[in-house]
Amino acid sequence: MKIAIFENEYDTVEIAFKYLNKKYFNYSLKLENYPSSDSFPDLKKLQDYSLIIIDLDLSSQSSLDGFGLIKKIEKTLVEPIKILILTGQALSDKYDVENGLNKKYPVLEKPINYNKLNNQFEKLGIKYIG
Amino acid sequence: MTLQKFTNKTLSIFFRLIIILFGIYIINYKDNYFECYWYYLAIIPYLFIYVNTVFNDGFSSKIRLVNDYLFIVFLIYGKDLDIVTATFLLLPVINSPNHSGDKKSIMLYVLFVFSIFLLNNYKFSWTFIIVTFAFRIVNFITDSRNKYFENISKLNKEIELFLEKELELRKSYKVYNGILDVLNNIKFLKFYRPTFSKIICFKIDKRKIIIENSSVFVWSYTIDDEFIQEVINAKDLEALSYSNINLEINDVNCSKNFFLVNQTKNNRYIFVFVLEDFSNRLFNTYYISLLQSITARISKVIGIENSIKNENKKMLMDFRKKYFHIQNAEKAMHFIRNRFNTLDNFIEMSKDNINGKMDGDDLKLYSTELDRLERSYKLLMDRVKAILDKSDKPFSATKLEDKTLNFLFGSIREIWLDFFETFNVEIDVDVNLIDKFTVKLNSDGLYILILDWIANLKKYSEKDEIVVFSETQTQYLISFRNQFKIEDKKDILELRDDFNSTERDKILQRTSHGILIMKSILEEMCVSGVIEVDGNIIELKLSFKKEENENSDF
Numbered sequence: 001m002k003i004a005i006f007e008n009e010y011d012t013v014e015i016a017f018k019y020l021n022k023k024y025f026n027y028s029l030k031l032e033n034y035p036s037s038d039s040f041p042d043l044k045k046l047q048d049y050s051l052i053i054i055d056l057d058l059s060s061q062s063s064l065d066g067f068g069l070i071k072k073i074e075k076t077l078v079e080p081i082k083i084l085i086l087t088g089q090a091l092s093d094k095y096d097v098e099n100g101l102n103k104k105y106p107v108l109e110k111p112i113n114y115n116k117l118n119n120q121f122e123k124l125g126i127k128y129i130g
Numbered sequence: 131m132t133l134q135k136f137t138n139k140t141l142s143i144f145f146r147l148i149i150i151l152f153g154i155y156i157i158n159y160k161d162n163y164f165e166c167y168w169y170y171l172a173i174i175p176y177l178f179i180y181v182n183t184v185f186n187d188g189f190s191s192k193i194r195l196v197n198d199y200l201f202i203v204f205l206i207y208g209k210d211l212d213i214v215t216a217t218f219l220l221l222p223v224i225n226s227p228n229h230s231g232d233k234k235s236i237m238l239y240v241l242f243v244f245s246i247f248l249l250n251n252y253k254f255s256w257t258f259i260i261v262t263f264a265f266r267i268v269n270f271i272t273d274s275r276n277k278y279f280e281n282i283s284k285l286n287k288e289i290e291l292f293l294e295k296e297l298e299l300r301k302s303y304k305v306y307n308g309i310l311d312v313l314n315n316i317k318f319l320k321f322y323r324p325t326f327s328k329i330i331c332f333k334i335d336k337r338k339i340i341i342e343n344s345s346v347f348v349w350s351y352t353i354d355d356e357f358i359q360e361v362i363n364a365k366d367l368e369a370l371s372y373s374n375i376n377l378e379i380n381d382v383n384c385s386k387n388f389f390l391v392n393q394t395k396n397n398r399y400i401f402v403f404v405l406e407d408f409s410n411r412l413f414n415t416y417y418i419s420l421l422q423s424i425t426a427r428i429s430k431v432i433g434i435e436n437s438i439k440n441e442n443k444k445m446l447m448d449f450r451k452k453y454f455h456i457q458n459a460e461k462a463m464h465f466i467r468n469r470f471n472t473l474d475n476f477i478e479m480s481k482d483n484i485n486g487k488m489d490g491d492d493l494k495l496y497s498t499e500l501d502r503l504e505r506s507y508k509l510l511m512d513r514v515k516a517i518l519d520k521s522d523k524p525f526s527a528t529k530l531e532d533k534t535l536n537f538l539f540g541s542i543r544e545i546w547l548d549f550f551e552t553f554n555v556e557i558d559v560d561v562n563l564i565d566k567f568t569v570k571l572n573s574d575g576l577y578i579l580i581l582d583w584i585a586n587l588k589k590y591s592e593k594d595e596i597v598v599f600s601e602t603q604t605q606y607l608i609s610f611r612n613q614f615k616i617e618d619k620k621d622i623l624e625l626r627d628d629f630n631s632t633e634r635d636k637i638l639q640r641t642s643h644g645i646l647i648m649k650s651i652l653e654e655m656c657v658s659g660v661i662e663v664d665g666n667i668i669e670l671k672l673s674f675k676k677e678e679n680e681n682s683d684f
Contacts, residue, residue, distance in 0.1 A: 011555050012471035015499040111470035113478035
């Protein structure tokens with residue numbers, strides 16, 4: 001399963017993902033890190049991914065922040081896709097309306113560890129099929 | 131009825147009283163043509179007509195005039211024209227500047243000449259005309275003088291109205307519309323009534339002329355260079371005015387104009403009055419003299435506006451510095467939070483490790499995370515250290531100014547009344563000597579200090595809140611006293627100990643932020659403070675050292 005992770009300080013979460021991959025997914029996850037929205041130019045290709053994880057504060061080099069990226073994905077992709085939002089501060093109840101998103105997505109508040117990630121993955125129906 | 135109208139009517143009634151009294155004198159002084167009682171009877175219709183027309187203007191004023199002359203002529207008919215009777219006849223002419231209504235003036239003199247003609251046995255003489263003419267000229271001068279001051283009064287009234295309603299920042303140009311209206315309604319000379327279309331104010335700033343404000347939006351202007359140089363270099367601005375200077379406003383030629391220059395404490399302002407149809411240098415002097423004091427007043431208003439703007443700018447610059455500091459702190463927090471990902475994950479992995487659930491590969495990952503954690507820890511500590519050690523504090527109360535007790539009193543009262551209905555205060559100082567001394571303080575620091583304390587007073591006090599001002603030979607003492615709830619005694623005593631002790635400051639830095647701010651402000655201002663608790667009364671006592679006031683009259 002391909003997982004795209006849009007996070008610009010990946011070194012702070014890399015081990016969490018790797019340990020998660022080993023412990024719960026038997027290395028079956030293909031984890032790809034994209035530090036900015038621009039590092040994945042053709043968003044249509046995201047259709048092939050099982051999950052897209054987006055950190056709301058992408059680097060200042062990025063032309064879009066987290067919400068901007070989600071909006072663009074919603075516009076670009078034909079089929080709906082699973083998105084998990086990572087954020088450092090609590091979002092308001094109406095964050096989707098306030099930021100022009102089509103719908104609400106699951107949110108995981110930082111700091112994160114591999115178990116918190118796994119809980120979210122389970123909720124999203126992403127399980128190891130051995 | 132306005133004051134003006136009331137005054138006019140009173141004068142009018144007074145004048146008729148004079149006519150009647152003078153008339154009675156004439157009846158008794160001269161031989162009468164008619165029977166005596168006819169004259170006294172004549173007073174009745176005279177008064178009747180007057181009373182019925184006195185409160186109306188327009189046509190009624192003509193009726194009053196004719197009424198006066200009929201009565202006067204009746205009274206002196208058949209009597210010789212001597213100094214007494216001539217004076218009686220002239221009364222309306224002499225009184226004419228006090229009359230309301232100005233279309234009467236021709237009629238007045240016509241009636242006068244006609245009356246003399248009647249009384250002179252229907253014989254006409256040129257002396258009548260000469261006398262009339264002389265009076266007409268004198269009245270014209272008096273009239274013009276009155277109109278002149280009336281016009282100044284009207285212009286001043288525009289400024290008053292403006293100050294009452296519109297003293298909003300950046301809106302002083304609104305006063306120009308009112309002034310243009312008054313100017314365009316002045317009927318000074320029948321043949322010289324220029325139309326005023328714009329008023330523009332320029333400021334002289336460092337040898338340049340820049341636009342200050344105007345009655346219309348100005349996006350471009352060019353002024354004659356020679357003129358600019360002359361104004362910049364002029365030493366005496368007392369009677370500086372110019373007419374018809376080369377001027378272009380918004381690419382339109384506006385060279386029919388006159389300029390007035392004013393000096394305020396800090397600036398020089400040039401007021402330009404643009405005329406539409408014609409502009410004569412000589413006749414413009416009437417308007418220029420009217421507007422001299424008016425433009426001086428407007429300069430002062432603009433000056434005040436600019437002071438307020440500058441104060442605002444200073445405040446915003448101050449705020450900006452503080453804002454950036456806060457922003458940096460926020461950024462630091464963001465960075466710190468991200469670093470916690472590593473810590474969080476490491477803790478979680480440790481649980482597996484302790485429970486022996488890690489194999490060789492797991493331990494490799496665990497080891498990598500530990501390295502990363504160590505690095506994060508270092509980065510975190512550096513960042514934390516940077517924030518705590520920053521000497522670029524957002525706030526410092528070290529800049530001290532000299533202020534009198536009046537200022538302290540006013541500041542405390544202002545804040546107090548934001549929280550309480552009435553200012554409960556006891557004053558035990560010699561008010562006659564208040565100006566003799568000043569205290570050194572930082573007004574921003576004082577504000578924060580007092581605000582904090584009074585806000586807490588409002589929240590935690592039970593009753594009897596009071597401020598006491600007292601003094602010693604060397605100090606002003608201000609104390610805030612109130613009764614607290616007995617169940618809070620433990621907290622209050624702790625507060626007292628924290629506040630009064632000098633040895634707990636490092637601990638306070640971690641725990642009680644509010645008290646520490648107060649203490650540090652007091653320290654920076656070199657003001658001593660102590661909290662005393664007696665029964666269930668708490669008192670904060672501040673001591674301000676008295677300094678000799680250099681600016682006092684003592």
